Amino acid sequence: MIRFRPASTVGARLAFLTVCALVLLFLVLPVVAIVPLSFSADPWFTYPLPGWSLRWYQDLFGSEQWRNAFFNSLIVGSASTVLATLLGTLAAFGLAFHRVPFRSLVMAIVICPMIVPVVITAVAMYFSMQAVGLANSYTGIILAHTALSCPFVVLTVMAVLNRFDRNLERAAASLGAGPITVFRKVTFPIIAPGIVSGALFAFFTSWDEVIVVLFLGAPDQRTLPRQMFSGIREQLSPTIIAAATLLIAGYIILGIFMAFRRDTGVQR
């Protein structure tokens, strides 16, 4: 089929695409710019690259510190994700489906960790965890990260619940399903994508978090961001860039996977 377009529309479309491309470039360029540095032969961050090498990747994989940091991040991230998803989903159900006294106040408190500057939260966490003997422990960091990531779960799950048609629950009940079956067969499958994206938000909140870990973590609980942070301060080497490059690659793969899932997955 041949479609005719007036010239002015073509021009406008071209301008639109150019602006879009520039904005995307602005977002991505600084990140892309550091990637080649991880393959540099010299420990100096300079362009043009003096030569290519994989020595920083060798460093990274050979280092016990980095390996520990990776596993610490994984442990803290998954534990706080499970907790935050559970608590956040329950809170979202309460706030979205039931009459809650002082609802906006409760909401404000739940969202608090997202709005208060992390440094303040971190200081407060430090003092309170210290008081109950949880400073310098996995439990302390996991609880702190749970508090930080809960708001993301609450907000994403509330968003799907607000769009959820409660008549579906009534329909299911009228068709003979008890409350548990209604949840299992109807409510949960429909809101599951919201819970999954809340959980992803929660995981990456913890995965990226450095300030609370700086306050609460002992050397044993060094997470990846913490390791990078101290790397930058103590011995600035392209190993950090190598680690960063691998993380970026991970994010890209995850992003492609999720985009693919959304395109082919169950659609409403």
Add this chain to the structure above:
Amino acid sequence: MFSPDSVVSFKNVSKTYDGKTFVVRNLNLELKKGEFLTLLGPSGSGKTTTLMLIAGFEHPTTGLIQMGGKVINDLPPSRRNIGIVFQNYALFPHMTIAENVAFPLQVRRVSKPEIQERVSAALVKVQLTGFAERKPSQLSGGQQQRVALARALVFNPSLVLMDEPLGALDRRLREVMQLEIRSLHAALGTTFVYVTHDQSEALTMSDRIAVFHEGAVQQLATPTDIYENPRNGFVARFVGESNQFPAILRGTEDGCAIVETPDGVLKGRHFLADEAGGDQVLVSIRPENISFDGNAGDDNCIGAKVIDRIFHGDHVQLSLETASGIKFVGRSSAELGLQQDDDVVVRIRKEKCIIFSQK
């Protein structure tokens, strides 16, 4: 007293949320086995609340709801064996059409082969074979409506409730679905309770109509009876069209009430409570019962002027006004040739002129 052919009965049921305003007040209603009962009323009249009380999503504040002789005031909806068709269909979006229809059978732990058999039989009944593997979002409104019907019927419920099920469809499709629902009802013999605010829908589909207003049933009768013998001014206004104007009661004679209007005396049937001569009452006349062959001075004849004329194809609608300023609407065939500003004498047969209490 429990009568064997009653499916559900309401005994003095009231429902209030705040203790002051009653959504349903002192309702007594009996659903007869196999009937098509329509709850008709404007929004806020309590018809939907009544439906929700039957379904078990609302619980009565006072009074008893009985089903098969047992009180079911607090029985959860899942144990009432009632099929419900919701206004927005409420199909499960993540399931296919077949899975939607199979849902009530699955929760009842029916065996797999039997589920398959009954689901395909149900889809045949609503003419949706071949759609089994589609998702609800891939179906048109009318098709989704049929799926909702199949799902509500597949488990052989003792009662089927429908909450304005055709509200979202366009007029032509609505008329088709009205006939389909009607013939499904005839074929199945299940009791149907249908909620609507559309009086013509209620008249065409129902065995009996309960007209709701302000939380109470104004009249419960067959469509013909509701239309021909409305019990009060509200029913006459809400079902079909009615011209209504106030008059002064002069007395009764041979079962007829005699009222006086500024333009003359009218005789008519009456549904009066304790009104006496001199009280104000309401005269109610349907447009189609006004004829234009009156003679000045005859009984029940009034002079009027045609102030507007609207052509409707099969008839002409005439806006009329009497000398004293009472306005009313009449219908005539186009052949009668009445034009604007013509003077006419209308005749209202006394059996078609109905006198109500003012309230």
